[in-house]
Amino acid sequence: xxxxxxxxxxxxxxxxxxxxxxxxxxxxxxxxxxxxxxxxxxxxxxxxxxxxxxxxxxxxxxxxxxxxxxxxxxxxxxxxxxxxxxxxx
Amino acid sequence: xxxxxxxxxxxxxxxxxxxxxxxxxxxxxxxxxxxxxxxxxxxxxxxxxxxxxxxxxxxxxxxxxxxxxxxxxxxxxxxxxxxxxxxxxxxxxxxxxxxxxxxxxxxxxxxxxxxxxxxxxxxxxxxxxxxxxxxxxxxxxxxxxxxxxxxxxxxxxxxxxxxxxxxxxxxxxxxxxxxxxxxxxxxxxxxxxxxxxxxxxxxxxxxxxxxxxxxxxxxxxxxxxxxxxxxxxxxxxxxxxxxxxxxxxxxxxxxxxxxxxxxxxxxxxxxxxxxxxxxxxxxxxxxxxxxxxxxxxxxxxxxxxxxxxxxxxxxxxxxxxxxxxxxxxxxxxxxxx
Numbered sequence: 502x503x504x505x506x507x508x509x510x511x512x513x514x515x516x517x518x519x520x521x522x523x524x525x526x527x528x529x530x531x532x533x534x535x536x537x538x539x540x541x542x543x544x545x546x547x548x549x550x551x552x553x554x555x556x557x558x559x560x561x562x563x564x565x566x567x568x569x570x571x572x573x574x575x576x577x578x579x580x581x582x583x584x585x586x587x588x589x590x
Numbered sequence: 591x592x593x594x595x596x597x598x599x600x601x602x603x604x605x606x607x608x609x610x611x612x613x614x615x616x617x618x619x620x621x622x623x624x625x626x627x628x629x630x631x632x633x634x635x636x637x638x639x640x641x642x643x644x645x646x647x648x649x650x651x652x653x654x655x656x657x658x659x660x661x662x663x664x665x666x667x668x669x670x671x672x673x674x675x676x677x678x679x680x681x682x683x684x685x686x687x688x689x690x691x692x693x694x695x696x697x698x699x700x701x702x703x704x705x706x707x708x709x710x711x712x713x714x715x716x717x718x719x720x721x722x723x724x725x726x727x728x729x730x731x732x733x734x735x736x737x738x739x740x741x742x743x744x745x746x747x748x749x750x751x752x753x754x755x756x757x758x759x760x761x762x763x764x765x766x767x768x769x770x771x772x773x774x775x776x777x778x779x780x781x782x783x784x785x786x787x788x789x790x791x792x793x794x795x796x797x798x799x800x801x802x803x804x805x806x807x808x809x810x811x812x813x814x815x816x817x818x819x820x821x822x823x824x825x826x827x828x829x830x831x832x833x834x835x836x837x838x839x840x841x842x843x844x845x846x847x848x849x850x851x852x853x854x855x856x857x858x859x860x861x862x863x864x865x866x867x868x869x870x871x872x873x874x875x876x877x878x879x880x881x882x883x884x885x886x887x888x889x890x891x892x893x894x895x896x897x898x899x900x901x902x903x904x905x906x907x908x909x910x911x912x913x914x915x916x917x918x919x920x921x922x923x924x925x926x927x
Contacts, residue, residue, distance in 0.1 A: 523854060544860075561811070
């Protein structure tokens, strides 16, 4: 896990998300900065969701604008999905 | 649809004074963070004229440019807009028709939200070859009704006021309409109403909240995006094929005017053209003028001389419904000055 401000997220999460953040350039990924301000638009939501499938499948009910609002909200959704995966026999 | 006998003979635009982004931030209208990311330099804001009045001014310019055409020859006016147009239980097209081409032209309001102008051009392409004469297409927008905060209502665009117009004729002009293609998926109509109806017309407009409700309760994101992509890619493929063109043949793209990140997304995911070949240079100083974006963009390309003979121009539109329309024209001469 990588410590970024107050959120510890997996390196693959940041790598996957950063690939769609055209306006972020070399800056650190602030967990509470609006992702749309970093260049993530609704066009990119599906790309991020699909690219994350290498590690986790976000359920349909979590694919919402509020999920893609910040890195923190997206990571929270990823964690929920990972927990669900672990609970599934 | 391949189009053989439809020409552009006149264009017009009316863009009111602009409010700069720094000014809007300083006055507290526009969030500074949004301003930094949206890439919009200024937004056109009407202070006196209504949307139909601005459309009439744009229409008068287009008819004047069409010059050799007798106003009586323009038998039909298609007028389009997104929001309230200054009176209830009233249609705006007859007003625009009266103040552009006279009392006997038929005026029809065409409501297809931001896709309205392109839908109207497609309708004109069916009408003109059959009944002759010319068609005036106008669009006029003003986004300051109760509950609409032009600066903050939609994270994907900032709304501007203004109007555009185009005269289409079967008897030649300075540009030829090569093709028009539309595709629709009406299962997506609920997006802009949040999947439910709202009894109060003055309700605060918040597109992000409406999208959240719609995607949660009506059509899941994956299904929504796949359907919208099918519509947009299908219509684009058809428009290019019917114009005997590839995307590389397109000199200019006239899209709706979203924020800069949205424009980049559109270019990356849907229409692979460089930003320099779009009308972003005008879009970033008008804001998203609803259905008038396409007509103001065309006016900009034509009157600045950016587009010249041989240039193919692709118009890309999408409106609530969801309907996507693409129109391709080719400049065949210089526009009258």
